Amino acid sequence: MSSELVIVYHRQPYEEVEVDGRIEYRENKSPNGIVPTLKSFFGKVKNASWVAWKEAEDTSNPGFDRVVHIEDSFGKYTVSRLPLTKEQVSSFYHVTSKEAFWPILHGFKEKYNYDPVDWPTFREVNWAFAEAAAAEAAQGASVWVHDYNLWLVPGYLRQLRPDVRISFYHHTPFPSADMFNVLPWRGEIIDSLLAADVVGFHIPRYAANFVSCVRSQHDVGNVPRVRVPDDLVTEGSALSDRTVPTEIHMSDGHVVHLGVTPVGVDVDYIDGLAASDETAELAKRFRAEVGDGKMLLSVGRTDYTKGGADQLLAFERLLERRPDLHEQVRLLHVSVSANRAMTVYEPIQKELEEIAGRINGRFGSFSFQPVALISRAVPFEELVAWYQVSDVAWITPLADGMNLVCKEFISARRDGDGVLVLSEFAGAAVELGAAVMTNPFSSRAMDHAIDLAIDMPEDERRARMKLLRAAVAKRDTHHWAADQLALLSPKDFGDDSGAAA
Incomplete structure (x- = not known):
C-alpha cells in the first residue's frame, strides 16, 4: 500500500529479537531520541513507511523479508x-561517510x-535508498531523508518521482565553502540537495x-534572509548569526x-x-x-x-593549580566508541x-x-541519575552539530541546580546562552570556565538553570519534527512553520 509519508534513515525503527527461533520486532527500549520522534508522525497519516538498511550475505537472497508490516504504539x-x-556497508558508511x-x-x-573512497558504491547504495522510497511513496507523498550518508538520495528520487515533495535534514554541522569544496564530489552532492523542496539544519550558521x-557552484541571485x-x-x-537565509530560487x-530548527x-x-x-534510588546510591x-x-x-583528550588535560591542570x-x-x-x-x-x-x-597515578x-x-554505553536510566548527582556537566566538543547530552542534563535537573559548561562550537550553544561558555581550543578559557x-x-547556579530549562523545553523533539514537517507539507502536518522558529 502506498504511503503518504516516507522516512528514509539508515537505522531500522525497532529492535529485532529472536524468540524460539522466530524474529520479533520490539519498540526501542528508550523512547528518547530521533527514531521515536520520527515515528510519532506515523499516527498523523493513514499510511506511512520507513526505509532503512539491513546487512545480508547475499543481497539477491538476503534471508529476510524485504518489506515488513509493523503495528506498535x-x-x-x-x-x-x-x-x-x-x-557495501563498510565502503558506503565506514569509509566514505566517516x-x-x-x-x-x-x-x-x-x-x-x-584514497579509500569508492564513490560508485556510495552512488549505488544511495540509488537503492531512492528506489525503495520511490516504491513506497504515494502520488504527491512527502519523503523525509536524513543525514549526510544519504546525500544523493534527493537527486535520484527527483528523477524517479518528480511528483513527491522531498525534505532533507542534516544532523551534523554544514561547513563553509572553503571546507566543503575539498570534496571532489561537491557538485554532485550540492545538485542532489538542490533537488529537494526543503533542506533542514540545526542552526542559522549551517544554513548560511x-x-x-x-553560490560557489551556481548563480542563484538574491537569497532572502530574515532576522534570527x-x-x-x-x-x-x-x-x-544575526540573520538566516530562508530559500534558494533556482533558474528553472x-x-x-531552508528550514532551521535545532533538534531537541x-x-x-x-x-x-x-x-x-527507581531513578531516585540510583541517584542516592551514586x-x-x-x-x-x-x-x-x-x-x-x-x-x-569531541575533544576528550583536551578535556582530560584541562582536568589535570585543574588539579595541578588547585591543591584544595x-x-x-x-x-x-x-x-x-x-x-x-x-x-x-x-x-x-x-x-x-x-x-x-596518568592523572590517577599523580x-x-x-x-x-x-x-x-567509562568506555561502554551507560543505560539511559543510569545516565539520568548521574545527571542528577553531578554538580557540573562538562560538554566541550571541538565541533558538534547540536549535542543532545547537554539538553538531557538540563531536562534531568528537576531540582533546578547544577552547572553546564558548554563549548561555543556546539550547535546547542546558540540556544543555551545561560551556560558557562568556553573555547575548547584555548587552555586559558577551559581553565577559567571549570573554575x-x-x-x-x-x-547563580539556579538562575542560570532556570533559563536553560526554559530554553530546552521550548524546542523539544516534538517542536523540531513539527516545524520541519510543516515546511515540507503544511496541509498534512500543521502550519506552524518558520525559517528559524
Whole structure:
C-alpha cells in the first residue's frame, strides 16, 4: 500500500529479537531520541513507511523479508529494508561517510582521507535508498531523508518521482565553502540537495554555510534572509548569526526552502524518568559512592571532534593549580566508541586511557581515584541519575552539530541546580546562552570556565538553570519534527512553520 509519508534513515525503527527461533520486532527500549520522534508522525497519516538498511550475505537472497508490516504504539507502518553486504556497508558508511565526509563536515581537513573512497558504491547504495522510497511513496507523498550518508538520495528520487515533495535534514554541522569544496564530489552532492523542496539544519550558521557552497557552484541571485530570533543568538558564541537565509530560487523556477530548527530532546520523557522512584534510588546510591566532593560529568563518543583528550588535560591542570581540590573533585568521563568496527578511533581511545591513567597515578590514592573513564554505553536510566548527582556537566566538543547530552542534563535537573559548561562550537550553544561558555581550543578559557563552574554560588547556579530549562523545553523533539514537517507539507502536518522558529 502506498504511503503518504516516507522516512528514509539508515537505522531500522525497532529492535529485532529472536524468540524460539522466530524474529520479533520490539519498540526501542528508550523512547528518547530521533527514531521515536520520527515515528510519532506515523499516527498523523493513514499510511506511512520507513526505509532503512539491513546487512545480508547475499543481497539477491538476503534471508529476510524485504518489506515488513509493523503495528506498535505509534500506529501501523511499513518498513522497507535494503539488503547491503558487509562490504557495501563498510565502503558506503565506514569509509566514505566517516573517513571522507565526517572530518570535512566538522572542519578537520587533516583527518580527511580521499584514497579509500569508492564513490560508485556510495552512488549505488544511495540509488537503492531512492528506489525503495520511490516504491513506497504515494502520488504527491512527502519523503523525509536524513543525514549526510544519504546525500544523493534527493537527486535520484527527483528523477524517479518528480511528483513527491522531498525534505532533507542534516544532523551534523554544514561547513563553509572553503571546507566543503575539498570534496571532489561537491557538485554532485550540492545538485542532489538542490533537488529537494526543503533542506533542514540545526542552526542559522549551517544554513548560511550551505548557501555559500551553493553560490560557489551556481548563480542563484538574491537569497532572502530574515532576522534570527533573539533566543537563538548567544552573545559571543562562535556559531551565532544575526540573520538566516530562508530559500534558494533556482533558474528553472524550483524553490528550495531552508528550514532551521535545532533538534531537541523528549523533555517530558526525561522529566518523568528523573521523577521516578527507581531513578531516585540510583541517584542516592551514586551520591553515596561519590561522597561530599564535587562531581564533574562528561559524556560523549570516542571521536576526535569531541575533544576528550583536551578535556582530560584541562582536568589535570585543574588539579595541578588547585591543591584544595585534591580528593575533593571527581570526573566521570564517559567516552563510548562510535563504531568498534572502525580502527580509526583506536588511537583516540588509547590516548584517553593514557591521560586518565596518568592523572590517577599523580593525584589518586588507595581510596580515591579522581578520574573514572567509562568506555561502554551507560543505560539511559543510569545516565539520568548521574545527571542528577553531578554538580557540573562538562560538554566541550571541538565541533558538534547540536549535542543532545547537554539538553538531557538540563531536562534531568528537576531540582533546578547544577552547572553546564558548554563549548561555543556546539550547535546547542546558540540556544543555551545561560551556560558557562568556553573555547575548547584555548587552555586559558577551559581553565577559567571549570573554575567558574566549580566555585559558582547556589543562587547563580539556579538562575542560570532556570533559563536553560526554559530554553530546552521550548524546542523539544516534538517542536523540531513539527516545524520541519510543516515546511515540507503544511496541509498534512500543521502550519506552524518558520525559517528559524
